[in-house]
Amino acid sequence: MTTGSLLAALPRLPKAELHLHVEGTLEPELAFALAERNGVALPYPDVAALRAAYDFADLQSFLDLYYACMPVLRTTEDFHDLTAAYLERSHRDGVVHAELFVDLQVHLANGIGADDVLDGMTRALAGARAARGTTGGIILSIVRDSPVATAHAALDAVAHRIHDLVGIGLDSAEVGYPPSLFVEVFDRAAALGLHRVAHAGEEGPPAYVVEAVELLGVERVDHGIRAVEDDALVALLVERGIPLTVCPLSNLRLRAVPDLAAHPIRALVDAGVAVTVNSDDPAYFGGYAGANYAVLVELGFTAPEFARLAATSVRASFTDDARKAELLAQIDAWSV
Ligand code: HPA
């Protein structure tokens, strides 16, 4: 098998995307189209200038730009178009199931109604299911550097339609905002029947991963790459079967790792951690799911290993057992 044939086969490998911020799929062209449609100004003169700003030093420098683009999202139609474009694009990379984070607190602060956001996203998910059989769900992602009261307000705003969500997450600036601040919010979400996940160990220390697991009761850890610094934590993740949603291109572009060779994904996989591969904010980080799988070819990942990564993504998803079995059979049938 050649590298070329492996690269050519990766988009045909059915996979679940479990770490994806819907606002991070806002391509510059769509950002300007929505800005015009809504009469909103962007702090950049044109698409080229916006794209040129995608040179990040760390998580915060990315978040500044990411939040600066969000005010173009105003209507149900906007959230529909954004979500539908992502589901269509990622399907070409073999994404057959997608669980999408949404930073609802930011949209509420921008004066948008929770129902406008969720109506648009659920309609796009239903459309992708009807058109291509794609399944998926929405995860309310708590913005950890906003006041905790606004996290509760976001839960209040969706409580009447909690069945439209699959889970609760935790994102945004990590250092200084440990998971322990969100125990009550996550307890409330669990009582409402939501699955729990959290970003931890992207820039923050391994202790934040421990807090996410032990205090928030998360079923997956988003990023989690700094867990590799703590052998006891790696052993805990293996023993409890808690998956990580790893995003290689994101880690490179936000300089969480100095280069690909230094990325801990190989060490985590070899240690027996349940690792999945995801795109995080594909419009900003230079690639959708396919590109994030493809870059691992450079780290020596083989076809059987790619099939295992995809199978792990399906098992780690929050879809039902029948859908998991269907997708696992499709992965089994994949050949290079
Ligand atoms: O990678 C991320 N980390 C934290 N918050 C985020 N919000 C969007 N993307 C990210």
Ligand SMILES: [Zn+2]
């Ligand atoms: Zn993320």
